[in-house]
Amino acid sequence: MSKSAVPVNLTDRLSQFSELWSQKKVAVLNDYEVKLAKLKGEFVWHTHEDTDELFLVISGRLTIQLRDADVVLEPGELFVVPRGVEHCPVAHEETAILLFEPEGTLNTGDAGGPMTKVAETLR
Template sequence: MTPTPITLTDKFAQFEDYWNPRIIGELNDQHIKIAKVNGEFIWHSHAEEDELFIVVQGKLLMDFRDRTEEIHPGQLLVVPRGTEHRPRTEAETWIMMIEPKTTVNTGNVESERTRLDLEVL
């Protein structure tokens, strides 16, 4: 494998739909994923996987059972395994996630929003 820089804007330009993560890279048995998100996702948790969220554009609200955190570009949020969370936005937001390859977007919840066999860009 030849290491080549990945340009985020090039990857985000390749899709428009919300809450449908794409894989843009991998390291150490994890995927680097990106997604465009807007509105409210579902409450879920991941039993075995910590998730890193990075905001590329916009603002991500992360609901926890006891409070909400805001994540802006230039900030990171790690959601530890087992922690219930609900991503949410007030407008279109572009996010990057790093998480184990085993991670399913809806975690412990099977839903019409579950996405498997993610596209690799």
Template sequence: MTDDVRNVHDALSAVAEHWQPHRLASINDYDVKVVKLQGEFVWHSHPETDELFLVVSGQLVIQLRDRDVVLNPNDVFVVPRGVEHCPKAVGEVHAILFEPQGTVNTGDVGGDRTAPLRELD
């Protein structure tokens, strides 16, 4: 991890695949991740941690069991720990995630959509 200034738009330009988070920076025991999203993910939860979504571009719907939360550019939403959710990108979405180091993108369900955290070049 570098201690240089990082540009969010440049970092997102370097991300090629959807649903593959890349570490932009770390602060204390947390990672700041950039990710491109498209389509629907999987229903999952993070029993031990909250998860923050910040939409940079596009529209992201965070499906919860009791409602949908619609996020547009510059909107932030925190999914509380243990709450089952399913992100759904309307078109391509660029986003920033903030969560503890080691947090798995598919939370408690695993499966073939589980992605290792990648480093930006």
């Protein structure tokens, strides 16, 4: 069986790390990365000027603060933050998410700072 024929088990991949706010790349689709992350607490306000950002909640609950409203996501729900829209993810409990965004997209967008991390690849 070729490597490309092996499915990615999200539960297994999530069990491989406990670090919060650190994206882990689990697949690549064309020029896009599929990433997992565990979140708890509040992130930083930031913008991605050149790309939309898809958040899919696997477990827990995620609030995506926008300047004009909050979007609350439960497990199985997703939301796309449009490019250029300032946002701040908040998780009051540990929350597992899947992200879909272009390769090389920084987690902190234009904000930078100490929470900026390059996505590591999980195998």
